[in-house]
Amino acid sequence: MNLRKTILLTALVVIGLGLTGCKKKEQPVPSSPANPKAAASTATTVEQTTCPVMDGNPINKKVFVEYKGKKVYFCCADCKAVFEKDPEKYIAKLPQFAK
Ligand SMILES: [Zn+2]
Numbered sequence: 001m002n003l004r005k006t007i008l009l010t011a012l013v014v015i016g017l018g019l020t021g022c023k024k025k026e027q028p029v030p031s032s033p034a035n036p037k038a039a040a041s042t043a044t045t046v047e048q049t050t051c052p053v054m055d056g057n058p059i060n061k062k063v064f065v066e067y068k069g070k071k072v073y074f075c076c077a078d079c080k081a082v083f084e085k086d087p088e089k090y091i092a093k094l095p096q097f098a099k
Pocket residue numbers: 051053054057074075076077078079080
């Protein structure tokens with residue numbers, strides 16, 4: 001009998017915790033559906049931030065080339081020239097060609 005009571009109490013506590021847990025989870029839910037949207041929007045407008053040639057160098061938005069219909073940015077004109085010699089070598093590093 002005592003065991004049953006304990007099990008019941010435990011069950012109630014678990015259910016109670018589960019409910020409060022759900023309520024707590026429901027608050028961030030509005031941001032959760034926004035996440036796939038954010039992911040989708042980032043998928044369409046992938047931000048390239050680093051130069052694929054000079055790995056890790058921040059890009060200069062004035063230095064870019066269009067490759068396969070997508071803009072590829074570089075940190076300097078030299079990198080652009082290097083990229084154009086062998087684009088396939090560098091597109092693997094570019095988020096806009098990730099898919
Ligand atoms: Zn460069």
